[in-house]
Amino acid sequence: MAITSANQLELLQTAEAVAREKMIDPELVIEAMEESLARAAKSRYGSEMDIRVAIDRKTGRATFTRVRTVVEDEELENYQAELTVAQAKQYLDDPKVGDTITDEVPPVEMGRIAAQSAKQVILQKVREAERDRQYEEFKDRAGTIINGLVKREEYGNVIVDIGRGEGILRRNEKIGRESYRNGDRIRCYIKDVRREARGPQIFLSRTAPEFMAELFKMEVPEIYDNIIEIKAVARDPGSRAKIAVISYDSSIDPVGACVGMRGSRVQAVVNELQGEKIDIIPWNEDVPTFLVNALQPAEVSKVVLDEEAERIEVVVPDEQLSLAIGRRGQNVRLASQLTGLDIDIMTEEEESQRRQKEFEERTQLFMDKLDLDEFFAQLLVAEGFTNLEEVAYVDQDELLVIDGVDEDTAKELQARARDHIEEQNRKALEHAKELGVEQSLIDFEGLTPQMIEALAEDGVKTLEDFATCADWELAGGWTTVDGERVKDDGVLEKFDLSLAEAQDLVMTARVQLGWVDPADLFPEEGEAAEDAETEEAGA
Secondary structure, three states: OOOOOOOOHHHHHHHHHHHHHHOOOHHHHHHHHHHHHHHHHHHHHHHOOOOOEEEEEOOOOOOEEEEEEEEHHHHOOOOOOEOHHHHHHOOOOOOOOOOEEEEOOOOOOOHHHHHHHHHHHHHHHHHHHHHHHHHHOOOOHOOOOEEEEEEEEEEEEEEEEOOOOEEEEEEHHHOOOOOOOOEEEEEEEHHHHHHHOOOOEEEEOOOOHHHHHHHHHHOHHHHHHHEEEEEEEEEEOOOEEEEEEEEEOOOHHHHHHHHHHHHHHHHHHHHOOOOEEEEEEEEEOHHHHHHHHHHOOOOOEEEEEOOOEEEEEEEOOOOHHHHHHOOOHHHHHHHHHOOOEEEEEEEHHHHHHHHHHHHHHHHHHHHHHHHOHHHHHHHHHHHHOOOHHHHHHHHHHHHHOOOHHHHHHHHHHHHHHHHHHHHHHHHHHHHHHHHHOOOHOOOOOOOOOHHHHHHHOOOOOOOHHHOOOHHHHEEEEEEEOOOOOEEEEOOOOOOOOOOHHHHHHHHHHHHHHOOOHHHHHHHHHHHHHHHHHHHHHHH
């Protein structure tokens, strides 16, 4: 695409042709031509000159001008592109710093090398404009389904022609062992659109849970109309999936609407996903109820939810265990993804054994610490008492409801429990002091002697040490590593300290040490106090 000054109209014709071919604004092509001609002129007249080129949009005539800027005397550096106020008086009546002087210079005849250089500049600008156009077109289409044609396959990745651009379907985003030939029609989910140095990258997926949700939106009008909402999707691509739906119209069954007449709607999605089996589950705000639904087709006997740990225990009949777990753990894994909880499944027999073991351990605790016979200790456990603190500090009336316990017996039980707790506290404090705990931590309100002992054993011996702890270091928590939830043990976790309680204790310690201003923790209270002081001063 050699450009010469001889044929002026050819510039406009070339710009129009390139713009039409690349589907970009012709103005961008002309601006690229102006820049390339200016570069060529600089190579002819000198790189220090400020040469600018303007192409007339009607005639195609290229005007070459030299621009010089008026600067202060001491700032004059480039004699080719700058001049002082005194020098500028030759051209202007009243020149000021910042004024520009423009002179037209003869057009440049471009040789082979200059023409090739100009061509490269224009092509580069056109490529950049094309990339910008493609990014702007597809950036807002992320999260939607697109139809395309398979263009080629590279190292297992499929390059898809999606109209005004190309998308890439990576090997791990294909369902199972899907294979495609050039020219095959393919339907994909636009997972991400990124602007990269080599141009916008459009990443496609057929394994994303959102792909299934969008397919149902296309097949089920009630979902498109927001009468039914898809609350969660979990997939084992190409094998099995679970989708949770809820209806905001009591007259419409969400599961039935998604299944369709004789399964027509769900079957259309199954066919698109290479025969992937889909369980459609009614959503429920009550987590245990929702989990029972999510574990279908298995039957659930009992659910125990630990909201803080985001874990849930499910008890199933012995003969339902394999069905609840599923082949290679598939059923319970999908149910876990759907609910966002870790699920422990056990049989009724295993749960019975565990409860029996806990009963025996608590019975033995009361027998050893309160000097009770086995029968009496079992009565306490059967009434729901689990530790000595509950016996020592519970309202006496709750002990009197136990058969054979009168007022004197209740007082004796509580006295024994308190004596044992006080002895434990004394030993714990002595051990903590031996480990070097300072009085500032012992006097801190909210920590029991056993907690102080546990902290000392972990190296936390001063109030300053305690104030630097994170809440999860004290109460424990969960971290996701490579998609797996990993337990973080807390120093005070065995004392049933919650994350919120741990955070309150740490912040209180920081306030006491002066590290944190209480007004920063409760800005509204601080402002109210300031307003009250202002009013008092005014009065």
